[in-house]
Amino acid sequence: MTKNDSDSRSPSTALLALFFIGSGFSALTYQVILSRYAQLIVGATAYAISALLVAFMLGMSAGAALGGRWADRTDHPLRVYAIAEGAIGLYCISFPILFPWFTELYLLVVPTIGESTFLARNLVRFALGVGAFVLPTFFMGITTPAFARAVASHRKDSGAWLARLYGWNTFGAALGALTTAYLLIPKLGLVGSIGRDRH
Numbered sequence: 001m002t003k004n005d006s007d008s009r010s011p012s013t014a015l016l017a018l019f020f021i022g023s024g025f026s027a028l029t030y031q032v033i034l035s036r037y038a039q040l041i042v043g044a045t046a047y048a049i050s051a052l053l054v055a056f057m058l059g060m061s062a063g064a065a066l067g068g069r070w071a072d073r074t075d076h077p078l079r080v081y082a083i084a085e086g087a088i089g090l091y092c093i094s095f096p097i098l099f100p101w102f103t104e105l106y107l108l109v110v111p112t113i114g115e116s117t118f119l120a121r122n123l124v125r126f127a128l129g130v131g132a133f134v135l136p137t138f139f140m141g142i143t144t145p146a147f148a149r150a151v152a153s154h155r156k157d158s159g160a161w162l163a164r165l166y167g168w169n170t171f172g173a174a175l176g177a178l179t180t181a182y183l184l185i186p187k188l189g190l191v192g193s194i195g196r197d198r199h
Contacts, residue, residue, distance in 0.1 A: 016151060017168050023085070024172025025179075027140060030092045031056070032180040033193055034133055037095065041102055042129040047122060051129030059134045063141020070142070071149035081146035084139040091136045096191045102132050144169075 031052070038048035067084065071077040110124045144165075152161040184193040 016165070020147075020165055020168040021172035021175075023143070024169035024174075025176035026089075026172075027169075028173040028176035029180045029184070030088070030136070030194070032177055033185070033190055034092070034095065034136070036185065036190055037099060038129050038133065040099075041106060041132060042125045043122075047126060048129060051126050052133055054126075055130045055133040056137045056140075058130070059137025059139075060141035063138040063143075064145055065141075067142030068145035068149075071146040077146045078150035081143055081150060084142040084146060087139045088136050088143075091139075092194060096194060098132075102128060 035048060035052050038052045042048040042051050063084075067080065070080050074080060106125070106128050109128075111120050148162055148165065152158045152165065155161050180193060
């Protein structure tokens, strides 16, 4: 494949940068919002952040492993990426509806104070917190290998391109975290920040 052939198959650099900055921004926006929801499910901030981190690492690892295989086996890896991104958005937008179900499930399975130890109650909270957030992080794990396969694998300088992708994504993620924590949530609340009507 010639350089011209490679370039003709690739979106413009500016479009890729904008797209991946937006992807990182959205990912961290939802992560910050879901971390606040995790506090409502799990309780203390330390437990909530721990549950979210475990869900994030578990889901991302499994998603990256499977997503890389799926992307290598298809002629349309960008389609895999689009499906994963759509699944993330659908789950996160639907979460305010799912949240009461998680609350009811917690009340159903958590041991009563008089019949359990502090550790047993916290284990139930932690498991429920991880379970609530492992699915979107699984799809997040799929996105990077699928997108990398679609836009960088056919390039001779694929290593440099992947570094750029991560750089753009990290920049967008930093903007998303700052904007969500200090602007969106204080102004719009959790439901409003996620894109749903608060009323």
